[in-house]
Each structure stands twice: as C-alpha cells, then as structure tokens.
Amino acid sequence: MDLFVAGERKSFGDGITVAELLALENVANPEYVTVAVNDEFVDSPLGSERPLAEGDRVEFLYFMGGGI
C-alpha cells in the first residue's frame, strides 16, 4: 500500500503499524518524535499498534523545545 510520509509517496506492506513505520523509516531518536496520521496525533507512537491504511498521510515531528 502507498502512504505519504512527510509528503512523499512511499510503498509499504499492507497493514503496517505506526511503530513499524517508525522502524522502517529509520527515524532517529524516535522517543523524541510525535506522529500525526491524517492530522491526528498518535498516542505513544513508539509502541503504537495502530494500523495504517492506503493513502494515509503520516508526519514525524521532533520535539522542539529547550531551556536553561
């Protein structure tokens, strides 16, 4: 099936989960990444078994913050 990852169309096996996609995409430091699927944020993406579907739009967003 095809997904749109960060706006780019890519092919994956049917029914892969959010957690599997994080691994397949080799997302570095995934514990600092928020995942949105079709503009909805996924709870605990690292262990998420939420299946993805044809045409889903997935975004990986790194935590952006800091301080003294």
Next chain:
Amino acid sequence: MRISITREAYGTLLGWARQNLPLEACGLVAGRLADGGKEITRAVPLANAQASRERFGIDPREQLAAVKALRSEGLAPLGNFHSHPETPARPSGEDLKLFRDPAASYLILSLAGPEPVLKAFGLTPSAGEGAFAEEELEII
C-alpha cells in the same frame, strides 16, 4: 554543514524575538538543501508554548500546520530557531538534551549584548551519541 539565511528571513526571526522580549521566542526555518548545505529563505514565527524567559516549546499542532504550509509552498523545513534574551547564542544544557533531530539546524539568537548574535548548531551523529557542533552560518 554550511548554512545561509537571507536578510529577510533573518529580519523576520529578529523582529519576532524582539517583539517577544522579555520572553524567549521561537519558530521554524525553511528553504532548500543545496550543495551539501542549507539555504534558509523563510523564518516562521510560532508561539512559545512555555511563555518563559528561560524556556521555549513549540506546540506540535502549530508545528504540524507550519510544516504542511511550508511544504505546500515548495519549501523544505530545515530546523528551528529560538532566542536567548539574556544569555549567549549557545545551546543550554537543556537544549543539548532535547535537540534530537539529526536533520535539523538549531538556530539560536542572542539578544544579551548590544548587537544580536545568531548562531546555528546541529547534531553530528558521526562524532558520537548526542554530539553537537556549531554550523557555519552566513547572512546573505
């Protein structure tokens, strides 16, 4: 990594930082990858969800909306910026712990001195876990 930022984009982030004083200001930077470097042509001011003089944080919903808007204009998200109202333009200890996107440049604007100082930093995974280095930055 060599980075250029247009005067217009620099003016946007500087203006946003000054407007938010005494709080830290933040946002995204975008443009294109070119010749092994980055050309920043856009700074996108975003709210500091921490509303703090010493901390910043970008709401993921704002971040998502900004990333999608940039992409629709053909611009690549290249990193972020934040201001240090009272401290130098270098990552704080907390910054070093939390900056974890290996593809991003982290721009820090200091307003502590008589003139603003902008510097860029990035993760250098080849130098080891969590290694961070200053990137060459030119305002054009």
